[in-house]
Amino acid sequence: MRWFLTVLGVVFGVTVFLFLDYALPSKQTVRITNTYNRLTEIGSNAIFYASPDTGTVQNAQGQRDVRFIDTVRPNGKPYVYRNEDTGWIWPPYFKYDSSNLHAQATDLKSTAASPEWVSVTSYGWRVSWLSIYPNAISIKPVAGPDVQPFNWPAIIILLVLGLLLFLIWRMWNQFHERSIEPAIRSADEAWDRLDAQSDEARDRARGRLSRWWNRVRRR
Template identity: 40%
Template sequence: MRVLRIALWVLVALFAVAFVGFLNYYLPSTEVVRVTGTDVKRMDAKKVDPAGVERTRDVRFISAMAFDGDQPITFRNEDTGWGFPFYFKFDSGDVTTRVQNILASDPQAHVAVTYYGWRVEIFDLYPNAVSLYRVDADYTPIPYTTILVLLLLAALAIFLFLRIRRWRASRY
């Protein structure tokens, strides 16, 4: 019985770590950067369409430098469309135009980039920029969406905990 309880706690811990990783990847983050350029690359898709032709796509990238440590940051700039994650982003061309306009008017401008995802160099993964806008030098982003989602999840967890506790008390 003790081994079963330990195995259950290990599974719960693994699920919790996976869930926190899922939230960390898909919830929006904001970084204040100095934009340095844009790029378009042709990417080969791993999928083959029903006619047997390999699909390719153009992917836009935004290159930037972090103000706090002069570390390069590259963002992918792709539409999410109607699919998951539900950011409903259809304006990657407009985001690229905004970047180019900021570069033309003030190359040293502070820009807040809202994105989701991680940069994993070994797998060639880039965070996807959802939006960007020019900000003041003393701007500090507040993650309202992340706070709201975490509060809702905490309320759901408390509700489920109380319901399970009430159900277990009524059984005995």
């Protein structure tokens, strides 16, 4: 039983970590090289794209017109973002300005000869073989490739989640002390009384049997 609970706890912990890693905002310092729209095949990876409820249009072939932002990191490696509204659907970024963000990203395009660096706030993962892209939330110019803005939103969210978990833990401890532990003690005491009564009844039965056997022997 203990190994099962351990495995369950590990699986739960990994699931929570992956969930937070995907949903929390991250910041990347990059250089924008291109912005464009592309008909994108949406299939088994649909969970990593915006919900149709946000107003996205998808044709009968399962293709969606998605905005993309091509960038290059300071180390020269490419990194591609999608640019979709999130609406009121999860995750709750309430993004409705993908058109404005696309225009801003287009205005901030630059070349390697004359680079202009920006910090892109996004959520999600980039998995090439699954055609999964992080969703850009905002873009802000920065002074250079070495500038790494502090990720305040993610820190605040983690602090709030930590505070909620602490409050839940405290409430559980209080509930355990006030309700569960007294119930366990009461059950233990009831069991002890039942066990004592059982022992007493067994002793009486043995005594009666012994007296009956002695009378039989005297006959």
